Amino acid sequence: xxxxxxxxxxxxxxxxxxxxxxxxxxxxxxxxxxxxxxxxxxxxxxxxxxxxxxxxxxxxxxxxxxxxxxxxxxxxxxxxxxxxxxxxxxxxxxxxxxxxxxxxxxxxxxxxxxxxxxxxxxxxxxxxxxxxxxxxxxxxxxxxxxxxxxxxxxxxxxxxxxxxxxxxxxxxxxxxxxxxxxxxxxxxxxxxxxxxxxxxxxxxxxxxxxxxxxxxxxxxxxxxxxxxxxxxxxxxxxxxxxxx
Amino acid sequence: xxxxxxxxxxxxxxxxxxxxxxxxxxxxxxxxxxxxxxxxxxxxxxxxxxxxxxxxxxxxxxxxxxxxxxxxxxxxxxxxxxxxxxxxxxxxxxxxxxxxxxxxxxxxxxxxxxxxxxxxxxxxxxxxxxxxxxxxxxxxxxxxxxxxxxxxxxxxxxxxxxxxxxxxxxxxxxxxxxxxxxxxxxxxxxxxxxxxxxxxxxxxxxxxxxxxxxxxxxxxxxxxxxxxxxxxxxxxxxxxxxxxxxxxxxxxxxxxxxxxxxxxxxxxxxxxxxxxxxxxxxxxxxxxxxxxxxxxxxxxxxxxxxxxxxxxx
Numbered sequence: 281x282x283x284x285x286x287x288x289x290x291x292x293x294x295x296x297x298x299x300x301x302x303x304x305x306x307x308x309x310x311x312x313x314x315x316x317x318x319x320x321x322x323x324x325x326x327x328x329x330x331x332x333x334x335x336x337x338x339x340x341x342x343x344x345x346x347x348x349x350x351x352x353x354x355x356x357x358x359x360x361x362x363x364x365x366x367x368x369x370x371x372x373x374x375x376x377x378x379x380x381x382x383x384x385x386x387x388x389x390x391x392x393x394x395x396x397x398x399x400x401x402x403x404x405x406x407x408x409x410x411x412x413x414x415x416x417x418x419x420x421x422x423x424x425x426x427x428x429x430x431x432x433x434x435x436x437x438x439x440x441x442x443x444x445x446x447x448x449x450x451x452x453x454x455x456x457x458x459x460x461x462x463x464x465x466x467x468x469x470x471x472x473x474x475x476x477x478x479x480x481x482x483x484x485x486x487x488x489x490x491x492x493x494x495x496x497x498x499x500x501x502x503x504x505x506x507x508x509x510x511x512x513x514x515x516x517x518x519x520x521x522x523x524x
Numbered sequence: 525x526x527x528x529x530x531x532x533x534x535x536x537x538x539x540x541x542x543x544x545x546x547x548x549x550x551x552x553x554x555x556x557x558x559x560x561x562x563x564x565x566x567x568x569x570x571x572x573x574x575x576x577x578x579x580x581x582x583x584x585x586x587x588x589x590x591x592x593x594x595x596x597x598x599x600x601x602x603x604x605x606x607x608x609x610x611x612x613x614x615x616x617x618x619x620x621x622x623x624x625x626x627x628x629x630x631x632x633x634x635x636x637x638x639x640x641x642x643x644x645x646x647x648x649x650x651x652x653x654x655x656x657x658x659x660x661x662x663x664x665x666x667x668x669x670x671x672x673x674x675x676x677x678x679x680x681x682x683x684x685x686x687x688x689x690x691x692x693x694x695x696x697x698x699x700x701x702x703x704x705x706x707x708x709x710x711x712x713x714x715x716x717x718x719x720x721x722x723x724x725x726x727x728x729x730x731x732x733x734x735x736x737x738x739x740x741x742x743x744x745x746x747x748x749x750x751x752x753x754x755x756x757x758x759x760x761x762x763x764x765x766x767x768x769x770x771x772x773x774x775x776x777x778x779x780x781x782x783x784x785x786x787x788x789x790x791x792x793x794x795x796x797x798x799x800x801x802x803x804x805x806x807x808x809x810x811x812x813x814x815x816x817x818x819x820x821x822x823x824x825x826x827x828x829x830x831x832x833x834x835x836x837x
Contacts, residue, residue, distance in 0.1 A: 293616065367614055
């Protein structure tokens with residue numbers, strides 16, 4: 281089992297690094313918190329739920345996804361260029377250990393971030409939900425983190441650090457805008473938005489709050505994107521093997 | 525878990541690596557025996573790095589077989605039998621030197637105490653500094669520490685002393701001797717010839733992806749045509765000197781005669797037998813550098829005509 285303990289050791293190191301990274305902490309924790317504190321108490325209604333609930337899901341998702349995606353993509357791309365991935369290949373770490381550690385670390389570090397947003401929603405926004413509803417919402421956002429961490433691996437392996445920045449901006453804007461993370465989407469664009477994982481994750485949140493159900497079509501869409509990005513990530517890691 | 529078998533630690537069997545029409549490595553065959561210290565010498569682009577990459581399972585050979593401890597290189601690496609340091613190997617930023625060395629030790633099935641590793645690599649002084657804040661020479665030593673963080677049987681180093689100053693380099697090799705004394709096999713690529721001369725038991729000279737020479741530093745020097753001799757002789761007679769046995773080259777400046785010879789004894793006896801009494805006789809070996817240049821130049825010259833032929837066709 282030395283392979284697994286090695287992956288675990290690397291995961292721990294990745295978590296230490298994330299906790300030391302100010303840029304990461306600002307964008308994934310501080311920014312959503314500040315935005316929610318500033319705007320979270322408005323009394324409008326969106327998607328059948330109060331704005332403070334909708335905005336809570338938006339901000340929690342935004343922070344989690346940008347952390348898992350933006351940060352990971354840049355790092356993986358940079359670490360590939362710097363030769364750290366190459367160095368790891370000379371150790372006893374299993375071949376997939378690096379990627380697994382990255383994904384686990386982002387998912388683990390996201391947990392307190394989601395918890396902070398939910399505590400904020402409960403005690404600042406006054407969003408009062410039973411525990412099971414909070415749990416479903418947290419799991420949905422967590423799944424989203426996984427999707428974006430997988431996409432980060434694919435892009436990080438394929439692209440160089442200097443060209444990766446605008447690409448991740450575009451991709452993240454696409455998913456966050458069409459997913460309704462910045463403002464609610466409706467009409468024709470709404471139909472289109474239904475195909476995005478980000479929209480479906482927020483939808484799970486609003487559905488659970490309003491009628492306590494989860495759309496299985498939504499779960500399906502999320503799992504399809506997860507499978508797609510995990511597939512892309514695997515392909516990227518394999519094709520890059522000779523070049524690393 | 526030192527390798528005690530008598531089989532080769534590493535064997536290349538007719539290994540080639542082609543990138544399109546470029547033959548980076550071209551039919552390389554060699555064996556490394558247990559407990560040898562072997563230097564891999566060659567000019568830039570000779571195929572050193574590609575060979576080491578293939579040995580370390582980072583690249584696949586186009587053809588041929590590489591075995592390490594009797595199994596495929598990937599398996600040998602993942603079982604912790606090899607510690608390696610590459611020029612292209614990077615370090616994880618945002619952690620301290622100690623954290624990084626501890627991490628790599630934990631990845632190894634037979635970790636060595638982190639303090640021991642740091643002392644051997646000479647990095648204990650800056651153990652608590654962040655990895656991304658180190659100088660080039662310090663970074664190089666941390667890379668070395670990662671190579672020796674676990675108990676391995678073979679150490680592979682690609683130009684390990686690049687970016688080190690003279691004193692650090694001396695310390696590096698002193699520490700390296702500790703590792704070798706434990707019965708490890710060491711393979712290193714270098715472009716510092718005096719390093720190969722002083723450290724290695726055996727030198728492999730490669731050029732254009734082929735093995736040109738394989739022997740002790742002494743044998744390599746001998747192979748290149750040997751010794752340099754100089755003496756002073758008042759009435760130096762050029763035709764006579766040119767007729768000396770084993771002569772490779774001759775230079776006369778006033779009374780100073782400088783000779784390159786493949787057999788210094790025979791050359792000197794011939795001078796004495798002819799009744800001359802030269803003084804200030806000095807005989808010295810060719811440096812490894814001259815030997816190396818001679819061997820690779822020979823190879824380049826040998827390739828010349830055929831290369832031209834190929835273009836003519």
